[in-house]
Amino acid sequence: MSINKYTWTEEKIEKFYKEGRGSGELNHYIPWIKTHEIQSKGRVHRPLGWKTNRIHHLLSDLELSYFYYLEWSQKVIDIREQFPLKRERTMEIASNKGIKHPFENKTQTNIVMTTDFLITTRIENEIVYLARSIKPSSELEDPRVIEKLELERQYWADNDIEWCLIDEKVMSQQFVKNMDYIHEYYYLKERNEEKNSLYFLEYLANEKLLNPQQLLVTCCNEFDSLYNLENGSGIYYLRYLFASNIYQR
Numbered sequence: 001m002s003i004n005k006y007t008w009t010e011e012k013i014e015k016f017y018k019e020g021r022g023s024g025e026l027n028h029y030i031p032w033i034k035t036h037e038i039q040s041k042g043r044v045h046r047p048l049g050w051k052t053n054r055i056h057h058l059l060s061d062l063e064l065s066y067f068y069y070l071e072w073s074q075k076v077i078d079i080r081e082q083f084p085l086k087r088e089r090t091m092e093i094a095s096n097k098g099i100k101h102p103f104e105n106k107t108q109t110n111i112v113m114t115t116d117f118l119i120t121t122r123i124e125n126e127i128v129y130l131a132r133s134i135k136p137s138s139e140l141e142d143p144r145v146i147e148k149l150e151l152e153r154q155y156w157a158d159n160d161i162e163w164c165l166i167d168e169k170v171m172s173q174q175f176v177k178n179m180d181y182i183h184e185y186y187y188l189k190e191r192n193e194e195k196n197s198l199y200f201l202e203y204l205a206n207e208k209l210l211n212p213q214q215l216l217v218t219c220c221n222e223f224d225s226l227y228n229l230e231n232g233s234g235i236y237y238l239r240y241l242f243a244s245n246i247y248q249r
Helices: 010-018 061-072 087-097 137-141 143-158 173-185 192-210 216-226 233-243
Strands: 002-004 038-040 076-084 114-123 126-134 162-166
Touching (some): 061 126, 087 143, 114 143, 143 162, 173 233, 192 233, 216 233
Antiparallel strands (some): 002 038, 114 126
16 A cells, blocks of 8 residues: 655646656556655565566555566556546546545545556457556455445446456465566676577577486586686576576476
8 A cells, every 4th residue: 555745736636747647658658656756555666667668666566466467478568557547537437426536635636546557468469458456355345445446447447448456366476486586687787698698598408408307506507617607697697588588497
């Protein structure tokens, strides 16, 4: 859960729209809320995206976990986090359903609602948009949380976009740990490292062919020693090869 550091005002909302918040795609997209602008009860994250080549602003560990699923999926083209909903429409939905719209009491301002992820996918050569809200299951016992999720659900239903609620129960912790281990290695630090990684891939293939029971870590260490590289270079290249899907065990 996160709380804005500042008070919402009409001037602040207008400023955000002028900055282009919530607009653009891929590396041109600007999220409505950025990590430095909130106080979070958990950890925030700023990973460099594989698909977008931009920094993503994720407000919890759970958002990061789902983000990893999106990064790994071959169907996902674009990931837009903290996506703003049209305020006039969410206010109308709230009125129709008798639900109190998110409101800043201090300034008497209706807050712009956001959905955690708006995802662009390609399914059978067709572009399909998906909306996803991320909540830990413990928060789903709060009636106010459920009310705001209902506003989101109806908003996306009215736009003919599939909306779904995601909690921690649907995500594999082992997968998340694996992605934690390799995600930041998708981008190599130096240009010549891609060539070195391919040398390592060839070496690895030969070693596994000669000795299928050989541990990967042993192959990595032997590669470092053989080519007089800094300790850990083989592990570094292995992480890159996994992240870029060049090597699959």
